[in-house]
Amino acid sequence: MADEVVLLDFWPSPFGMRIRITLAEKGIKYEYKEEDLRNKSPLLLQSNPVHKKIPVLIHNGKPICESLIAVQYIEDVWSNRNPLLPSDPYHRAQARFWADYVDKKVYDLGRKIWTSKGEEQEAAKKEFVEALKLLEEQLGDKTYFGGDNFGFVDIALVPFYTWFKAYETFGNFNIESECPKFIAWVKRCLQKESVSKSLPDPHKVYEFVVEIRKRIGIE
């Protein structure tokens, strides 16, 4: 039976990017459906009635919501190709911990940087850089967070790079000068086709953020 895989997504979403990268890593063909978040499709509302959010992965009609859950689902189903999680339970737990850390820190702090001003923004920038430095420490001398192989934590984290130009412009700081090892890791990831083909141009993301800021009234 041929698998039917659909991804409900929104092009600048780092969460959607995680699933795009995973599907590419596994060589899975899928239908990409762009959602208009101001006019959500009936399929989206039906597939994710609880959160009404993208991304949603739909496999043979069954929806899986929450990006890291969808990534693990793909790993569980297509387990024979390109494993993305370590086989040892302790290292798997570590990978899950760091992916969870990315969710708790990078997205929220990044968002604070481009939506706030003054002291609040300064505090967010400081915490954001600290988080990246901690991640750099975790990376150490490894090629990827997964070691020699690109894996779960790399997938969880690399999409946020597309938002760095927006963070840097509105936050008035330079991430590479603060965290050069982090950017070096990003560049290694971008050499992989599964990553470069799944990520939008950071300039386009920056323009998108300019638009939203106007729309929500941040000068």
Added chain:
Amino acid sequence: MAKVYEVVKVFGTVGSPFAKRVQIALELKGVQYTFFEEDLRNKSELLLKYNPIHKKVPVLVHNEKALVESLVILEYIDEVWGSDQPILPQQPYHKALARFWSKFIDDKYMPAITKAAFSANKEEREKGSEETVEALEHLENELKDKFFGGESIGVVDIAAGHIAFWLPAIEEAVGLKLLTSDKFPKLHKWGHEYTNHPAVKKNLPQRERLVAFFKARYASIITASK
């Protein structure tokens, strides 16, 4: 069963619903462990050594390897001490659903009930109550069997433990009435089944102490807000 050479430690507090998740999971697997009770206002050196990043409980230490974040720990326990009492479903789609609902409890229900009971601002508390009821409604709809895990308890039941025991204690302490049996008949029944499950029953904190703790917390917040 834990083999003789395995050393398992759990760092937590007697009242922590997150630590209880870990303890219940170990109980289900028949794993023996030593419990280290923490005073969260004066964290031990060991705790800070094992969880330097978040400095929180619970921490599971297995043969000197530390694991943190209760849901991550539950998956680890299930993978290491697998076999006959699985906590997560085997089938990938059901596993994904179990992960979704566990995350829902942590991302939506937990912050909502904290807001409903312990926000300084009255409007925030009212908003929190609305959000808690919304979260409970989703869970009420999701519950189709005796437990979220089906006939036996699973990761979602363990994650939802707060609703069965801590929520009623909070309601009594601060004067909330959210988990009513007419609005949530399934969750109500589930709460009884869950707290009476042998692995859960022996791991519950004393209700009076919990109520007293929440009363004190509520009082200090109300006082501070004046």
